[in-house]
Amino acid sequence: MTRNLRHTGLTEQRHRGAARSNYSVAHKWLVGILAAASAALATSTSNANLLSNGNLDQTYQQEIVPGFFLPKPALWVNEGFRNNTGPYEDELSSEPWAGPAPTPVTVGDYGVFFKPFTGNLSTGDLAHGRLYQDVPGTPGLTYVLSGWAGAEPNYSGLIPGSPTESLFSIQFFDAASSPLGGAVLDLAAAGLGTPNGEPFSYKQFTLSATAPAGTANVRVMVSMVNAYANPAGGGQAFVVDDFELSAIPEPSALALLGAGLLAFLGIRRRR
Ligand SMILES: [Ca+2]
Ligand SMILES: [Ca+2]
DSSP states (O other), rough: HHHHHHHHHHHHHHHHHHHHHHHHHHHHHHHHHHHHHHHHHHHSSOOOOOOSTTOOOEEEEEEEEEEEEEEEEEESSEEEEETTEEESSSSSEEESSSSSSTTTOOOOOEEEEEEESSSBTTTTBBEEEEEEEEEEOOTTEEEEEEEEEEOOTOGGGGGOOOOOOEEEEEEEEETTOOEEEEHHHHHEEEETOOOOSGGGGGGEEEEEOOOOOOOEEEEEEEEEEEEEEOOSSOOOOEEEEEEEEEEEHHHHHHHHHHHHHHHHHHHHHHH
């Protein structure tokens, strides 16, 4: 009797031991998966800035007309043109006064100064300037762009009914450089230049877009469109600084992580 009980007890202990061991294997396996998933998630959602020279502080001297140079932001492409007179190079420049607080204050802080007054409304020679950077993109990831923009009160983009637009955009391209869509934020509609007591009434803007199938590259762009010299004169600068682009995993990756967590909790509960 005593022997049998002891024996049964031992057997139960062995079974428990086996169950614990199975649990332990499953547990380790799941913990491994969750750790990997969490690490992937943490990496992709960390505030790692995918842009180079996002703070616009690195500059180079660009010869805009023979013998005359202007600082421009390095590692970004800048393009300017006017409706009637075509391409020109004085649509924007890098300036140490253009990215003050409340934008992040960095050592050797430069911002970019767009020059709407290089356009002419009465002749129709409206000015366009854009600054962009391309980075590799992954289909399914959601890209979040944040950046600071400000404007002086007489910027043509702040005149009611003005054709001038001030835009932040995210555009996706496939491997053949064909556009696949994206998102555009109209800064004036989002409050550009609304007085807030800060230099240039600077404020931070954010937009996001999910990369469609076939995405190979993501383009981040700031544009000044259809700009012109305000007949009233006065301060007309449109300024930007401190851009960040980050990527967030697609919902299915989050769902997988959620499913892993549920399975893990389920095993714990069954135990
Ligand atoms: Ca700054
Ligand atoms: Ca800066």
